[in-house]
Amino acid sequence: MSDDATPAFTIRAQEPADAAAAAALVGRIGVVEGTLQIPDMPISSRLDYQQRIDPRDCKLVAMTAAGEMIGLAGLHSVQPSLRRNHVRLLAIAVAPQWQGRGVGRQLMLRLIDWADRWAGVLRIELNVHADNTSAIALYRSLGFAEEGRHRAYALKDGRYMDGLSMARLHPSPPQLGG
Numbered sequence: 001m002s003d004d005a006t007p008a009f010t011i012r013a014q015e016p017a018d019a020a021a022a023a024a025l026v027g028r029i030g031v032v033e034g035t036l037q038i039p040d041m042p043i044s045s046r047l048d049y050q051q052r053i054d055p056r057d058c059k060l061v062a063m064t065a066a067g068e069m070i071g072l073a074g075l076h077s078v079q080p081s082l083r084r085n086h087v088r089l090l091a092i093a094v095a096p097q098w099q100g101r102g103v104g105r106q107l108m109l110r111l112i113d114w115a116d117r118w119a120g121v122l123r124i125e126l127n128v129h130a131d132n133t134s135a136i137a138l139y140r141s142l143g144f145a146e147e148g149r150h151r152a153y154a155l156k157d158g159r160y161m162d163g164l165s166m167a168r169l170h171p172s173p174p175q176l177g178g
Contacts, residue, residue: 008064008065009062009063009064009065009070009071009098009103009106010062010063010065011060011061011062011063011106011107011110012060012061012063013058013059013060013061014050014059014060014061014072014074016051016053018050018061018069019047019050019051020043020047020050021061021069022046022050022061022069022072023043023044023045023046023047023049023050024043025069025070025071025072025093025095026046026072026093027039027040027041027043027046028095028096029096030095030096030099031093031094031095031096033129033156033157034093034128034129034132034135035091035093036154054076054077056077056085056119057074057075057076057077057088058074058075058088058111058114058115058119059072059073059074060072060073060074060107060110060111062094062098062103062106062107069095070094070095070097070098070103071092071093071094071095071098071103071104071107072092072093072107073090073091073092073093073104073107073108073110073111074090074091074092074111075088075089075090075111075114075115075119075121075124076088076089076090076091077089078125086120086121086122086123087121087122087123087124087125088115088119088121088123088124088125089124089125089126090108090111090124090125090126091126092104092107092108094107099134100134104135104138105138105141105142108138108142109142111124112124112142112143112168115170116170116171116172120174121170122169122170122173123167123168123169123170124144124167124168125165125166125167126139126144126165126166126167127150127153127163127164127165127166128163128164128166129153129154129156129161129162129163129164130149130153130161130162130163130164131161136164136166139166139168142168143168143171144166144167144168145166145167145168146164146165146166147165147166147167148164148165149162149163149164149165150162150163150164150165
């Protein structure tokens with residue numbers, strides 16, 4: 001993505017070597033509030049998860065030309081059940097100074113392309129804090145629909161916050177080719 005107002009960034013697969021930067025990004029003030037992470041936790045508390053590679057998942061990072069990680073997103077297997085193999089859970093984080101500048105949308109478009117065209121994913125699920133109106137608007141614009149509200153879903157800044165469950169079904173599931 002590039003224009004006069006927005007410096008360029010690239011999106012690529014997340015590698016195990018990116019784990020420390022990814023763990024730091026998820027724990028940053030301005031990011032952690034939109035996740036289920038806890039602020040002021042050591043980066044090492046998230047390293048194992050960030051280093052893990054599961055061939056059924058897709059983990060992406062957004063990087064500036066200078067090599068700064070400004071966003072990450074992933075589609076993660078829900079559980080090892082064959083009956084839920086068609087489902088992935090979305091997670092996304094964007095550095096505060098890059099929020100609202102298209103990074104999240106570009107990460108999500110890449111994930112959706114992977115899910116729809118390459119991975120046989122029928123359903124993408126996510127949970128979002130009910131007060132995160134900009135994220136909810138982004139998800140809706142990409143075909144996600146609200147499926148439920150969880151009262152007092154998570155503690156956020158000293159208050160119990162409701163969460164919304166949202167999902168996107170593949171708009172045209174794969175068929176037999178001919």
